[in-house]
Amino acid sequence: MQADLWKKVEELFQAVQAEPPDKRADFLNQACPDDPEVRAEVQSLLDAAPGAASFLDSSPLSSALTPGAKLGHFEILGSLGRGGMGEVYRARDSRLKREVAIKVLPVSFARDPDRITRFEREARAVAALNHPHIATLYEVGDHEGSPYLALELVDGRPLKGPLPVKQAIEYGIQMADALAAAHAAGIVHRDPKPANILVTEKGSVKLLDFGLVKLAEQEGAPAWRARQATWHQSRSKARRPTRAAISSPSAAPCTNC
């Protein structure tokens, strides 16, 4: 495209856009009877115009999904915030007609096939867990090369202390029950902090981010994460969880957190 040709194209384009749609063809015929190249260019720009207004709308930095975006058979309704593993969204399963939580994992995952394999293997193990106090993992999917999880949408608030002893014990029992079931299946939570423990209106505890947090950690994660990981490792020597690993998380509701 030459600069002077482009100038003609631009002038004509602005002019024809001012015309009502049904008059445009005539206008173009009259405006450039001898210039098929210009006419063709203007026409093709007119054809490309619908939808162009929202083009380049989002910043190159933003990778957030907006309401209405579709991930497979899920439709994003809104953001629920940022979890330990990445963005969390509220979404609707168009097939089963229910709301779910969608977690989109960091894109850095997509670059490491080993991580993807390990992640999927553990996701399958977690998906097989079916426990009233564990947020169920429904499905794993792929969005632009990055895995996402469809999870049970828990309507509750993060565990917050201090708690009356009786309630702390009750929650502790629920959590120990959940952890025992998971451990029996060879899954360790590894990040049982209060933010990962929701309490529903009915007073039922739900554990989130089960068994997947460790895998979602990136290389070169901040130092405090490394310290936390070592702390957990020192509590449970082998891969199979010991009593120590089980008893430490259930201390969570009892502390002044």
Add this chain to the structure above:
Amino acid sequence: MRGCGGQRMERPGHTLQTTALVNEAYLKLMNHAQVDWQNRAHFLGIAAQLMRHILVDHARGLCRGKQGGGAQHLPLDEGLVFSPRKSAALVALDDALIEFAKFDARKAKVVELRYFGGMSVEETAEVLGVHPNTVISDWSLAKIWLKRELSREAARNAG
């Protein structure tokens, strides 16, 4: 770069999420200390250009399968690690913009300032020394042209 001169630098929805990116841009800007900053407009124009280079270099590096070269290594940060599709889209956009600049430099600059620099219509008008209405019509036509080019490119790659 945030809150430059107390004015709103960013378009709504365009948030500079990653401090790493801002830091790197700042460092590069400071390395240009010999440059005599003529005025705010000059500074903003350069800043947007830098943002574009940083983002596109990063995307090109990711497309090549490794981090972009250079002494300064950007730490892996969620906001900066683009999906493969996004990296490719950013590279395609940059290529198209380079072509566009050959016959309409001003519109290409508008896109650089608005999209990569996140600037408002008023700020863009200030940098380019034109009326805001000019920015609006430039932006509109530039997007149409780019959208058309990118879909043609996509069709070529698919075939």
